[in-house]
Amino acid sequence: MAATKPGRLAGRHRRPPEARATYREVLAIREFRALWLGQGMSLLGDQLAQVALAVLVYDRTRSPLATAAVYALTYLPPIIGGPLLAGLADRYPRRRVMLSCDVLRALLLAVMAVPGMPFAALCCLVFCVVLLSAPFSAARAALLPEILDGDRYVVGSAVQNVTNQAVQMLGFAVGGAAIATLGPYRALALDCATFLGSALIIVARVRRRPAPLRSAQGKPSMWRMTLAGSRLVFGDRRLRTLVMFAWLCGFYVLPEGIAVPYAERLFDGTLSVPVITGLLMAAMPSGTVVGAFLFGRFVSPSGRLRAMGWLSMLTCAPLVACVVRPPLEGVLALWVLSGIGGAYQLAANAAFVQCVPAEGRGQAFGLVQSGLLAAQGIAILIGGAAAQQLGPEPVAALAGAAGLSAAAVLAALWTDSRTEIIATARATVT
Template identity: 80%
Template structure:
């Protein structure tokens, strides 16, 4: 009788398959549901408030410059105050920080909703409301890995990302109609209500936790914590590379900032320019939702880390083809494909969490978020200036080429750093 060949050689073991979390598993966690729902409500209110403020300021001043200035205030405070105020999420209990920020923002927006509020006061209130989003976002980002461990964190981040993109599209699309029915002041009052609802959800659904930083009673100054956070993030090659991956969005978000002049170039009489503008602005968020779902659902945790460099290049490469001045349908496909590649941010975020000590996450996330906003703002500003001289299509193509070059360098650097992080992911 012939001997049979053993299925495995002695001493060899197959690596067990990596466990992937599911959306249902993440949504079954009550604390995550509370964070998720509260964030969605607050973000929807903010989108309505942005449209309401634009209408309110323009109706009062009839000045495009004043309207743009108030909108710019939504970018400035986190860039300036984010690195300093984000440290509050590491000094005090994160749930408490989020609650106080929600209540303070509700009060400030309630004042904005009073008819006849002077323009200067309105600008100051907008600045303070957005400034308070920095410690709130830092506390929330630092709390999420404590609620969702391992691959659940990636799935939860993907679900939150898809929700945020969908809420933004819904808020901007429906904002005009809602404000036409309610008026700008009532829309601001609705935004105030969403902050109060978010606070109630946090009280009911998120449990108390102690402050993450253990001290001897002498709390370090905010400036000391900011410097320590900067040394932590930029002194580690792995973290430095991951931060640059996050800030790469400054290149591929640029097309959204010049979508209106791009739409004017594509106008062939079939669709009004505002409709083309809306389609262009919705293209990348649509791709991001699709990419986040596919990347989180069908790619293993270690596979995401390996694909991160290639995916980052995918965000920029399609934009180069805009130099050929394709028609609207092709432009939409290119921008959607760019948005799909943006799903690499999920892997970068998960790797960042693995590398940052839990008690320092608030400050670290705050620094990254501030740089993210700065990269977006600067990228759009430069893109607008260049589009004035060169036209929108060449500028989008140049942004894609420059971003692809940076992404390629980051991808090569990442291959030297990812092995240790992949080992950590597999061990979870």
């Protein structure tokens, strides 16, 4: 094919196939800024609410089991609700779905913030609040590719990834001090305000779009949409592989679930166990922030797809070295390196968007997100039980070895699919 001058190509098409979008270019898009700001606000409020709930439940019950049970409620609803409710993002306008979920969650949190709320009612309200995150997240994930085209989507995902990790670290770091100052009920009220703020931003900055599914025969039932979404995701070889790449996180997230016993093993009298635990839990998110920035900024779109297999192996390989029981500095370095490899999820997400038709994105993203949470929850549960018998270091190493084996298989399967996806992307642009 003869070379085409950049000027002529830009005149006919929005961007060359290998052009890399910049962070400034993405942040200049008004609708993306609105989604980004709203997400950051509500996520920070959620981190404060999570700490507040733990304090509130423990103060009420003095039971570690009850406190852990309420925390477990944050995993269960999306696993159940994702496949069933994510289809709302395809049946109805996605902006309307997001607004409805924000307003409903704000109302539920306002009720939770009432002092003296019975424990059983508090659990029910927590379940409902988290359940509503499934259709909201599906609508938001499905809307983003409509706002950001091509490589802008990958860079926008990197911005969101960095923001998520940074807000989580900030929320957990300042959450205890904030709760001590505000009290748990005011912290819940603050989380209510963040959802209302997110809703106002969506109203003001995100434009209306029609529902993706429009048929003269009416909208299909939720059950039919769930079955159709499952056939779509698992009936396509490329999508199956990409979903497995996403669910691989169960292996490399497992060590974070055993951070407390790991910290006790590393305790040498210099730093307290809570401080060591905080350092361990912040290590992988810190690596992910670095990896997402470098991957989104300096690697070409096709280069990201080619590097996916290698980076997925990088997420798990460093954990194998935990078997030699390195000191704290060594463990932190290994976990940061594992987090850097996690940047492959950006490319997997972009490829998934490219392969899923727009009218089925909400349901598809909901199914993947449910499996993602299930993989993390089950892995952490198994890891905790195994660490009680074997100790945290061997369990982290075993998780790394199992994940490395799975990643190697996925990398081999991905070789043919990535060539097809790269060729399709170039043909679409040119």
